[in-house]
Amino acid sequence: MGLLEIRGLQKKFATSTAVEHFELDVERGEFVSFLGPSGCGKTTTLRMIAGFEIPSAGTIRIDGADITRRPPNQRNVGMVFQSYALFPNMTVADNVGFGLKVARKPSAELGTRVREMLELIKLPMMGARYPYQLSGGQQQRVALARALAIQPKVLLLDEPLSALDAKIRVSLRNEIRAIQRKLGITTIYVTHDQEEALSLSDRIVVMRDGRIEQIGTPFEIYNFPRTGFVASFVGTLSILRGQVIDPERGAIAIDGQEIRASRGLADARVGEMRAVALRPEIVSLHTSAHNGNRMQGTVEDVNFLGSIVRIRVRFGENAVSLDTFNNPSATLPEPGQAVTVSFPGEGVLVLEGSATA
């Protein structure tokens, strides 16, 4: 039993279903990300946990207590918003202390807690400033401190870094993770940025069209995606469709060339059309003993991306992208050139069903 338990959660709006069959247990101190494209239901789910949306069905429990219909101000759940949502009429210290003041904490305790929080977010001297006098990154740190000051049971972050520029996003991301680890607070983080989810989370919940596609550690989600959607949403990859030759051996024919998936195709039938996926970093232009699979193809495109060069090789109906490190002294293949690519059987991701992305 987790600290946060969600069972059969559903949210219907007038003409659509935003979330359905949502089941999740989050352990105490765990950092879980909801990852998915716009409209997948991740924010709606977070808002139901916060109490801003009432579920159409299902239950939400925190520490064993059913909070499904409890008002947001009685849930002891901290929330950080994309737009910071600092109170413009209050100083940084007043913002951080707002929740404690509402809870009628003694002023000495309030002052100490506010100082602790400002030190935690490394803005100890900014207490007297107003939100408009801070940068976006500083404002979001204050919003984090404000949410943490009330010592919530669960911390909810709704795309907190989306409004910030790339560099600050990375540094604040690391800061959020460090603070979360230090305090050991159970955290739910909503993002559409796979890199954020992969780098921050203990577990990722990948969502699509209001449903959970897959739950797993970042390693599992990236390396063993169960569906074409997860595989294509998390990282770059090529999906190849072919006819199953031998399910036991994991053999499948892609444009007439046989390859093998080490994890097998146990649930497939001979002759069935199935899809497999390949990450660009496991495909090589060179052949080696480790790479059991080899395919002949033609270079379709060569893209220079700075530190890496992405080459697209076509076999017929299917094509694969592969990455090589940029080496100024190496010669890159030309479009139209015939090449052989190789990749290990362990790197062939077998997708569920007929695998549509």
Add this chain to the structure above:
Amino acid sequence: MTRRAIWSWLVVLAGVLYFFVPLLGTFEFSLRYRRGVYSFEAYRIVLGDPRFHETFLYSTLLALATIAVGILLIVPTAYWIQLRLPRLRPAVEFITLLPLVIPAIVLVFGYLRIYNSSSLLPMTASDRSTDVLLMFSYVTLAMPYMYRAVDAGLRAIDVRTLTEAAQSLGASWGTILFRVILPNVQVAVLSGAFLTFAIVIGEFTMASLLDRPAFGPYLQLIGANRAYEPSALAIITLAITWSCMALIQILGRRSAGQTVGAH
């Protein structure tokens, strides 16, 4: 200077003359109380008149009560419309515009018919209850201005997110409204309040027909019976109204500065 620029300046000049010549004329006339010399005698007489003090005080108190009731009525309404019932906005906007379309005299006759001394709610039976009725009628009269000012202020802030942020920190609806929302629409509320003040101070029809000793009927009385004092009163009233407008501008600029800083 190009021909176009000359025309532009001529239009501006015509506008300035249109607005300021009557004002200058009124001001100049108000100084002619003593034959042959300019003086502020008319102002001295007006400002020394106990009826001026009484009526001005009465209207000021009524304006303050109107502002307080208007804020208590309109801020939560506009807030709730913005937060939970945005679909009702057109209907509410239409209702708030009605006092501009329906003449004050029609409204006051309606009140007299509904609240006369032989009705179920005899608001006109005593002076105090008539004062209350007059105050509520002023709330109605000022509603288009107060609602628009508050609504504009609420649209300038992210009401929903601020509300949710406060809720997640444990705040009740009262705390959210009075400690988060109201301070952040303070300038808008003040704008509405000053407009209300300017309307109430000069209002004649309702106060006169409800027979209350307000500043508007006093202006009319002086205007009908004296020569120079009405001009002095007109200038004093304009000065009060303009002071209100200047305060709105000053507060508006301060607020704009804060908003710019926030982005």
